[in-house]
Amino acid sequence: MRIESSDAKRLAIYFFYDKNGVVDKYVPYFLDDLKKNVSDIYIVCNGKLNDKGREILKTYGECHVRENKGFDVWAYKSALEHYGRQQLVQYDEIILLNNTIMGPVYPFSETFAKMDGQDLDFWGLTEYFKIPYDPFGYSPYGYLPDHIQSHWIACRRTLVESKDFWEYWENMPEIENYEQAVGKHESIFTKTFADKGFKWGVSVDMEDLRKYSGYPLMMCPQRLISERRCPIFKKRSFFHLHADYLNNTTGEAASMLFEYLRDETDYDVDFIWETLLRNYHLYDIVKNLNLTYVLPTNQCDKEKLAVQTGRMKIALVMHIYFEDLLESSYRYVSSMPEETDVYITTDTETKKKAIEKVFSPLPCRKLEIRVIENRGRDVSSLLVGVKDVIMQYDLVCFVHDKKSAQISPEAVGASFAYKCFENTLSNRTYVTNVINTFAENPRLGLLAPPVPNHSTFFTTVGFEWGPNFKVTKQLAEKIGLTVPMSKKVPPIAPLGTMFWFRPCAMERLYAQDWNYQDFPKEPNKIDGTLLHAIERIYPFVVQEAGYYAAYGMTDKFAAIEYNNLYYYVRGYNQVSVKFGIGPFYNQMLERIDDILGHQGSFKRVIKYRLKQDLKRIIPEKIYLRCKKIWKKMRKSQNYNSVRVKGEE
Known part of the structure; x- marks a missing residue:
């Protein structure tokens, strides 16, 4: 069947799901364009829908909220039953689509114009190529055949009016999980009807990519958009399984997609940030978008910095406890621009005088040294010691002198301190690049040095929570965080508690109005305390506010980090392969x-x-x-x- 008339009657059945019932901005943007190309839109929502979301969706057509049961498959089934065969055959085309896709990058009118003249019974946007086995155990074929991806399947009247179409849906069993949704519907829909003589196709030409990837939309989405004018991309691209990415690519797919959308199209990437930061683990987002900033220590745009410091009020907060580290502390603090306000906290008047003597030559706009209680260490310095001024600033760098007294030899702890300081305040050029990075990435809320992984810190990687998940989770509940947090997913936390941040992104944490009595008395345990919970809660607070946390390091330290990790992986591989x-x-x-x-x-x-x-x-x-x-x-x-x- 070809659709010859520009007045074709189309019904779009749009499946929507959000665990909190929130309709993010990417949804109305998508539906605004879709509405130009269809006669009617019927929205079926699994689970809940808040009042604001309901009002948004109702502007596009009838909206039905049903029990969160059966995934998108049963949502489509319920919508088809709602209309009935007699009413549906009045349409030239029924489009089953869902909110797992975002866009359009190009107007959907291009897609419809391309497909209308083709003699087809059903069609989609993209294809998933054959897998010669059944990874889920539900396929009646024993393998996954070539199939149209179920985020968009357009069914023409010749298919919808057939007995086969209605028997397919009437016999559809209840879908209980993602694996069944693929095995019992998505992967078999195409072959089921193709075997009965119905003709199908996809709008994005991708046959030549069959050998490149079985899943081009996930493994090379930027190519589909830039070379083949694919109008959509998967939201999942930004939180997809790391193992699957690395089994097929070097991990570049999502960041290439994001950069292309941001730099080469009119699509507002803030739509992506909004829904990602609200719903998904920050660790997955950081990994897939490769949010590790490697910044130069020997070149920067000073003119750009002048602009930033003119419009951004910047502060440095440092807690000093060890008098023997004053000289090295001064050297690092000297990396800040002269327009910086510097606040130094310490625990005795004697230390304050020593700090004043060393720091008096510091070129800065303001230097203030505060004596605080010796309770809560560096954490109370930031949350109590300067809470009266912190919200006056657009950007803050927080550091503290550091010794890991519990670790022997001392070189181990000293190297940890080196890693923290070098990747926070290496030199003035590096600091300039950090400030410019925040200015250029308005969703960046926190920038921390990479996680320690040398000597006794080696097992920190893989065990970032340590014994601190429970106490962090309790703190998250206390301050009302709703972003996802799992013991199985590591926090993008500043382990070592030195980092750059936007105070506005931390407002929820400061709203707790901390005082020194909230923190445990000295001597303190080396792990599992409120102090360690706060160290790990920072990125979740930032995410709740709509920002992301990321890692940052100098170009020089990136070489160290790469060589260390290469050495670790090489040894791991040698032992693993040795034993088959x-x-x-x-x-x-x-x-x-x-x-x-x-x-x-x-x-x-x-x-x-x-x-x-x-x-x-x-x-x-x-x-x-x-x-x-x-x-x-x-x-x-x-x-x-x-x-x-x-x-x-």
Whole structure:
């Protein structure tokens, strides 16, 4: 069937879901353009919809809120039943689409104009290529065939009026999870009707990408948009599984997509930030968008800085406790521009006098040294010691002198301090680039040095929460945070508590009106306290305010970080491959986890490995005989008297 008339009658059935019932700005932007190309829009929403969201959606057509059951598949099914066959066949085309896609980057009129003249019974925007096996276990074919992705399937009258179409939906079982949604609907819809003689196609030409990727819309979305005028992109691009990205790419897909949208199109990328920061783990966003800023220490745009410092009020807050670190502290603070207001806190009048002596030559707009209570350490310095002035500033750098007294040798702690300071206040050029980075990225709310990973800090990577998740979660509930937080997902936190931030992004934390009595008395524990919870709550507070946290480092330290991580991964790979584990990263992890989990303890892991080695180096019969002897020995608990028939 071809659609020849520009007056074609179309119905769009738009599925909407948001866990909080909020309609973000990308939705009306999408529907504004869609409305120009269809006769009617019917919106079906699973779960809840707040009053503001309902009012927005009602402007586009009838809006039905139903129980959050059956995913998008049963939402479509309910909408089709709502209209009924007799009414639906009055339309030339029924479009089933959902809010997992964003756009349009190009007007949908282009897509309809391209597809109208094609003799098809149903069509979509993009295609997912065949997987020769069934990863979910629900496909009746035993594999996933080529199929139109279900975020947009347009069904023409020739299909909708058929008995086959209605039987398909009448026999659709209830969908209980994502895997079933793919296995029982998305991946089989196309083949089901193609096998019955119905013709199909997609608007984005992508057959030549079959060997490049089975999922081009996820693995090379920028190419589809820039080279093939694909009008949409997946919201999931920015929080997709890291392992899947790295099994197929080097991890560039989402950041390339974002940069292209921002720099080469009229699409407002703030729509992306709004929905991402409200709904998804910041760790996933940071990873997929590669939000680590590597900034030069030897070149900067000073003219740009002059502009920034003219319109941004900047402060530095530093807590000083160790008098023997005064000289190094002064050197780092000297990296701030002369227009900076500097606040230094300490715990005694004696130390204040020593600080005044060292810091008196500091070129700055204002220098104020405050004596605070010795309770809460650097955390209370920031949240109590300067709370009366902090909201006056657009941008603040917070640092403190640092010793890790619990760690030996002292070089380990000193290197941690070096990592924090160098990637916060390396030199004036680096600081200039940090300030410019905040100015150029209005959603950037916090910039922290990378996580420590040397010596005893090595296991910090992978265990960023330590024993602090519960106390952080309690604090999050106390201050009313709603952004996602999971023990399985690490915080993008300034471990070491040195960072740059926008005070407006921290307003919720300051609204608690902290005082020194809120913090534990000295001596303090080295982990698991309120201080460590606050250290980890910063990025969530920033995210709640609609900003993101990110990592920043100097170009010189990036070389150190890369070489260290390369060394770690190289050693990990050598051991893994030696014992036949691999080759893909996620396969290695699954195999190691399986071995460790199966054995239950490190001692049993070693025993398991020895058994595997014995199997390879001795004959099977001898191995089984040894195993039999071992079992008898364990059963008798008398190793000297064990005998097996036929053995001496």
